[in-house]
Amino acid sequence: MSRPVTSTDGSDEAQGGTVAGAAGSVGAAGSAGVAEESAGERSGASGDGRWPSIRGPRTGARATSRDVARVAGVSQATVSLVMGEKWRGRVSERTADSVRSAARSLGYRPNLAARNLRLGRTRTALLVVPALTNEFFARVYTGAARVAAEQGIGVVLYPSPEGVGPARDPFASARATLDGVIASSMAAEALTALREGGLPLVMLDSDPERAEAATTVNLDLADGMRQVAGHLLALGHRRFVHLAADIDSWTFRVRAAALAEALRGTPGTELTVVRAPLTVADGLHAAEHALTRPGPRPTALVCDDDVLAAGTCKAARRLGLRVPDDLSVTGFDDLSLATAVEPELTTVRLPAEGVGEAGMRALMGVLDGGPVAPRVLPVELVVRGTTTVAGG
Template identity: 75%
Template sequence: MQSPEPFSGSRPTSRDVARAAGVSQATVSLVLGDKWRGRVSERTAGSVREAAASLGYRPNLAARNLRLGSTRTALLVVPALTNEFFARVYTGAATVAARHGFGVVLYPSPDGVGPAKDPFASARAALDGVIASSMATDALNAFRGTDLPLVMLDSDPSDSGATAHVNLDVADGMRQVTGHLLALGHRSFLHLASAVSSWTFDVRAAALAEALSGASVRTVRAPLDVQGAREAAQRALAEPGPRPTAIVCDDDILAAGACKAARRLGLRVPEDLSVTGFDDLALATAVEPELTTVRLPAERIGERGMAALLAVLDGREPERGDLPVTLATRASSGPAPAR
């Protein structure tokens, strides 16, 4: 190997490495791209690596990946960054991605919930695949019908537009909630449902209706914020007629609003009214009393989503089966009050 020669400029190039090692730039590309075996000698490969190390050369991985047709980048589409659940989904996806040399670009819906616009005009050229929440499906119109793999999280498994699905067993979560309340003697319920149209909330509603087919159930929809949930629950609880003894909420945020509504009406939780949530956000243990809720493994669904995308890219079959959820029983639920 020749002695490394000084190079002009602040950053060495592959041409500088080739000159120092006495080889062509194509050979440098083969060696540093780890594609040299069977094409150049081990001695030559060693010379190239030594020259690169001596010069402090670092290959432009982004440019190389683009030439190879891969950027090792996934797009994660979620409804909102402010929602703790999706922040944890991102953490799980990014952890698995990092172990495989991938990066994850996070794109939230501008309005927090519902559809988002096409994130980037040229996004498809800079991505290897997309992972998306069912609550942001309209953001994916730009990617459907392309060759980009699409992994859907917590979404309708019959959707043929997705390459793979990773779901939580939210139906079982709702069955666990209703079974807990029925065992406590509750027979009159208010379902404080999310006003956001989403497959996951539809599944929760269907499971609740089936589990409580012999009980009295009234459904009221509310926006996914504490104030809107409080107002909706307060109106429902103040209406004439028998008051429900339990409020089953689609989300912990809705449950926090329901607890505030109860207090404004002079009702005690859980002595006069039990309240349950869904998700087990940090909010669930920040309120008083602490919420009985369904714990969803948010980081795990992010991990499985990224693993599914990697499997598709490798030509493997993604792992199947819904992720289990568990009931966290706390102080917001108690025996049904005597009439």
């Protein structure tokens, strides 16, 4: 009832040699049974044998535009025109209505694979990030997806599936034909494959020197770190530790360089660099180590991200140090974590969703014919409760 015309029916008619058999859709069973032995044989050997109708993982059980056409009594082309909203002046209001109601009654949804093949484009972009469990990238995705949705573009993800194997192909994993790619420079493993992919590419937070042909969207991380340094210097701090991410990426190299450079301007400053993976526990251990080494204790601990800063605060408390009175701590990113801990973190707010949005807009610009000017988004120091004057 609800699924009147099946593709089997249609193909049988086609086998018969005539398209006129449309009328037979009601009682075609008899004619199909009589119609060539060969046809029956084929469907028996291939169709049923390989994909029993119940188990069939085939998406193909759905109604096609041809089914809709038959029900509405028009040609497939007309269905396509109506569904594509391109029928103004080409199809009468009445016909369009009947097509739409036929489509609705059949539960018709256009086959996107066919559409993509026909159009040679998919309005789909790939976003390549290191891991979605990092809130920063989850927010980048959110921003990108929002802009994309406004433009009828889809976003698929390639987060290196941690532990699946080293060099999986980001394109193959996307399982969809793509129009373009937005990639974080932190997704290092996938980068070379992406460059060779031959698709329009937008790089997020990547070294401008090495971006080559790709359009770039960057955060002004150096400025962020300069703001941190300025803030702490103004509070009188002189002995610094930089708790740096243990990741070899431009994103973090630029932080380190900017901090060192900013402190160099003030005489009498000391800077020790300690590295740790980006987890609370690792940050805690690294901070503990930095705070218990011999010599005068540092008064300011600058962290590469909020997670490390949270770990640092825990370490301080364990050592009996009060934050911020005995030790000032700064984070980076302004994740939701920054205001979940107590005291709330002084940190650098990165417009994560803005990065996603800008990245997607840049990609659309490239798709529309670029070139697109590189963008650098401003960042902002947010002073909260983990910093105060030195030696308070």
